[in-house]
Amino acid sequence: MVQFVMQIERLQYAEAIALLARRANMEMPDEINSEKLRNDRARKERLYTVCKDAALFYHRILFSADGAHAREYLSARGIDLRTCKRFGLGYAPDGFEYTLNYLRAKGHSDEDIVHAGLANKGRDGRAYDAYRDRIVFPIVTTMTRVVGFGARTLRKDVTPKYINTGETQIYYKRDNVYGLNLLRGRQLADIIVTEGYLDVISLHANGVDNAVASLGTALTDRQARLIRRYADKIYLAYDGDAAGRAATLKAADVLAKEGVDVRVIVIPDELDPDDFIRQRGKQAFLDLKYAAITATEFKLSHAAREYDMSDINDREKYAKRACAIIANLEPVARPRYIEYVAKLTGLPINSIREQCQAGERGETENNAVVKRHNREKTVEDANLRDGAEALLLSCMAASRESAYIIRDCRLYRDGDMFASRANSAIARQLIAAYDRAATPDVALILSGLEEDASAQVVKELDSPMNATEADVITRECLTRLEVIHLQERKQQLLEALKVAAEVDKPQLLKEIGGVIQRIDALRKV
Numbered sequence: 001m002v003q004f005v006m007q008i009e010r011l012q013y014a015e016a017i018a019l020l021a022r023r024a025n026m027e028m029p030d031e032i033n034s035e036k037l038r039n040d041r042a043r044k045e046r047l048y049t050v051c052k053d054a055a056l057f058y059h060r061i062l063f064s065a066d067g068a069h070a071r072e073y074l075s076a077r078g079i080d081l082r083t084c085k086r087f088g089l090g091y092a093p094d095g096f097e098y099t100l101n102y103l104r105a106k107g108h109s110d111e112d113i114v115h116a117g118l119a120n121k122g123r124d125g126r127a128y129d130a131y132r133d134r135i136v137f138p139i140v141t142t143m144t145r146v147v148g149f150g151a152r153t154l155r156k157d158v159t160p161k162y163i164n165t166g167e168t169q170i171y172y173k174r175d176n177v178y179g180l181n182l183l184r185g186r187q188l189a190d191i192i193v194t195e196g197y198l199d200v201i202s203l204h205a206n207g208v209d210n211a212v213a214s215l216g217t218a219l220t221d222r223q224a225r226l227i228r229r230y231a232d233k234i235y236l237a238y239d240g241d242a243a244g245r246a247a248t249l250k251a252a253d254v255l256a257k258e259g260v261d262v263r264v265i266v267i268p269d270e271l272d273p274d275d276f277i278r279q280r281g282k283q284a285f286l287d288l289k290y291a292a293i294t295a296t297e298f299k300l301s302h303a304a305r306e307y308d309m310s311d312i313n314d315r316e317k318y319a320k321r322a323c324a325i326i327a328n329l330e331p332v333a334r335p336r337y338i339e340y341v342a343k344l345t346g347l348p349i350n351s352i353r354e355q356c357q358a359g360e361r362g363e364t365e366n367n368a369v370v371k372r373h374n375r376e377k378t379v380e381d382a383n384l385r386d387g388a389e390a391l392l393l394s395c396m397a398a399s400r401e402s403a404y405i406i407r408d409c410r411l412y413r414d415g416d417m418f419a420s421r422a423n424s425a426i427a428r429q430l431i432a433a434y435d436r437a438a439t440p441d442v443a444l445i446l447s448g449l450e451e452d453a454s455a456q457v458v459k460e461l462d463s464p465m466n467a468t469e470a471d472v473i474t475r476e477c478l479t480r481l482e483v484i485h486l487q488e489r490k491q492q493l494l495e496a497l498k499v500a501a502e503v504d505k506p507q508l509l510k511e512i513g514g515v516i517q518r519i520d521a522l523r524k525v
Helices: 002-009 013-023 035-062 065-076 079-085 098-106 112-117 199-203 219-227 243-257 271-279 282-290 295-304 312-326 331-347 349-378 384-398 400-408 422-436 442-446 455-461 469-501 500-521
Strands: 091-092 117-119 127-129 133-140 148-154 162-164 191-195 211-213 233-236 261-264
Touching: 035 065, 035 091, 035 098, 035 112, 035 133, 035 148, 065 079, 065 091, 065 133, 098 112, 098 127, 098 455, 112 117, 117 271, 127 384, 148 199, 162 422, 191 199, 199 211, 199 271, 219 243, 219 400, 243 261, 243 295, 271 282, 295 312, 295 331, 312 331, 312 349, 331 349, 331 469, 384 400, 384 422, 384 455, 384 469, 400 422, 400 469, 422 442, 422 455
Parallel strands: 191 211, 191 233, 233 261
Antiparallel strands: 091 133, 117 127, 133 148, 148 162
16 A cells, blocks of 8 residues: 555655555654644644635635636636636735634634734734735645645736745745646656746646646755656756746756756747747647757857857857866767857867866866865764764754755665664754754754763754755765765675575675675765
């Protein structure tokens, strides 16, 4: 059953277990003996219910007489009633207590309504509706729960154009992708990633029903991993203006780190996907998709915009910059781009090839210096397991991203990350704080441990680092811990080899060889 749910819902093991437990109205094992966890879960359930009731309220208002002008607006943008229902679109009426009074009548407290992001409090302490006279876009998770909302004004004189739910105990935008819930249970060849709600909705309304959006933020590692569960080939269809091109460059790099095959749909005339498909139709958009370019082609063409190709000096400058990009590619992928740059600049292809080789040497030497510096600076005290564990806990305290990288890695999932119960407990509580969209209280966590944390851990946690530093150190320490774990495994296998029967030795030697190869590979990183 668990494997079936993991496959159909595109969930990881722990998520599948949590989903089945929720459907059966059962508590998770770590909640049974923890009053705090039970209270947190109860509060989250209340917030989920508030959001669900609000989504139903907004949706009903959209189809009432009060929502007539909102329906007219959506219709003018090519969004029919069927699409409105598919996305659960709604309308927030123009008043300060319409939503509040409805939710109060449903039994919800003002506190929960505010904490769900559906109301704000004024200076006098009174609550008022967060969304007024706006089209409402419910944000639904892949587990089909409403966790937040986006809201677009209907009036040109009202700013900001969009208002979005802030971080709450149940909603953290970096962990969600708009429209991904509609792809559940489908076998997809690819997914189109856009920037906004209306881009996704317009594409779906025009028959392109594999589009999602990154909720108005730069695409994050977490979102990339979530999208990759559904398809290994991703098309980026961001706005055609300068901001959209810059966002495309960043998103392409994030997706590439997750091993995704990235293609870029270049939208002309600085249009966004919503405008383009409404003006020119589905087939024109699909033609753009069929003509999509690789992420490297996009980087090279984007870089070329900064140079005057009629000037030989600018062409040479561009060639150097382009070769620095090409030098980072696998050797088998370079020839096509070398030829592209040669044609664009009119420079001899042999010169471009030699420049790329020079760039490769420069990049290799520079990366080696940076990596060596990072290791000497950040992991010099992490030669032993306890030092690496202490640094990792400090990284988790400084950065949500680091905490989630650690949570999702194999060592943590297998229970091999931390050697002591104290360190494991600290890690769990740091992750739990981020899951509640809270800032971890390190002093409180340390004071509540049943066993004392090591002096090294306390020292590291008392020496805060910034998030950028933490993200770099996290990867270094994870590599070091992986090596330590493999060395321990190698020693276990060597001890087993001493007493093994002759018939078992070949298999043990093979496994030892595999472990040694993995250690050597990690040491080269």
